[in-house]
Amino acid sequence: MESLAKEAKSYNGVDEPGRFLFVDADTDPNYYLGLIVTVKNQRTFCELRDSGKGFKVIVNKLDKNSNIMEFNFFVLNKRSHVGLYQHYHQSCSLGQGMRLLKKSFYQLKGDKRQALREKLKSEGKTEDDAQELSFKKYKGYFKWEILVMKDNLEKVLAELKRIKFLEVELAYLEPEVSEFGQLSEFVRKQRRKLSFIDSPVSALASAIVNSLSDADVEGGRVAGIDDEGLDRVIKIQNNPDNFGEMDYDSVAAHLHDLNVVDFTKSWVIAELKRRCEDRPEVFKATIK
DSSP, rough: OOHHHTSSSSEEOSSSOOEEEESSSSSSSSEEEEEEEOOOOOEEEEEEOOOSSSSEEEEEEOOTTTEEEEEEEEEETTTTTTTEEEOOOOOOOOOHHHHHHHHHHHHHHHHHHHHHHHHHHHOOOOOOHHHHHHHHHHHOOOOOOOOBTTTTTHHHHHTTSEEEEEEEEEEOOOTTGGGGGGGGOOOOOSSEEEOSSSSSSSHHHHHHHHHHSOEEEEEEEEEOOOSSSSSEEGGGGGEEEEEEOOOHHHHHHTTOOOOGGGGGGSHHHHHHHHHHOOOOHTTTTTOO
16 A cells, blocks of 8 residues: 555556556555546447437537546555445446456555565575575455345345245255265355245245245355345355445535545545544454
């Protein structure tokens, strides 16, 4: 994070939009502050306008010095390394954002190894010895996880219109399955799928959560149908807690005329920090 704070990073791929990563490590004593800006290539956008006699599609062109953009702010506690990420539909996902950080981490790791190799060789070390020592000193890796709240799954399931099935991975092969009993000593995990009749969602959601609490479950998913009739799959182990929702227009209004260089002074960053401070049991926790 200290390295990222020294200069903005830009990423451009053949199949990806342009993205810029901004990090500040000094402004706040307790948090690293970040912003991911995604720049779209499209030069036009469509508008539906009421003409009085019906609706018309109006195609608007951007000024040559303007681009459509997306924004994702984040804060990361310096001590616990637990953070909060602001996201909206179709913007840079948490996984994509972490991929940018991962790229930067391994680039920094490679640069440090190279610098140490050159230093050691100038001191008389052989190429092989210099490489071995540089790999031994800089051997860290990048890892991130979505933090899951135990009481969150029931809330998410209760929002479904219908729950179709539960599929879980158990850390053992149940002995009562006689057909495969002789394989038990070789099995790493067992997958079990439970399909449900059309039952009241609230009762079924509660029963699922209680069952998962009692079982030795390594992972799984719940499939259902939402209020719009669309299929939804919820991964048990990757179900993030929600620390608040706001209307896009109200958030965007706070960003008008914001200089990206001064993103640390934005209303969104202040709001993210406030919500972190409101939940110290989460954001200041020691993660084992």
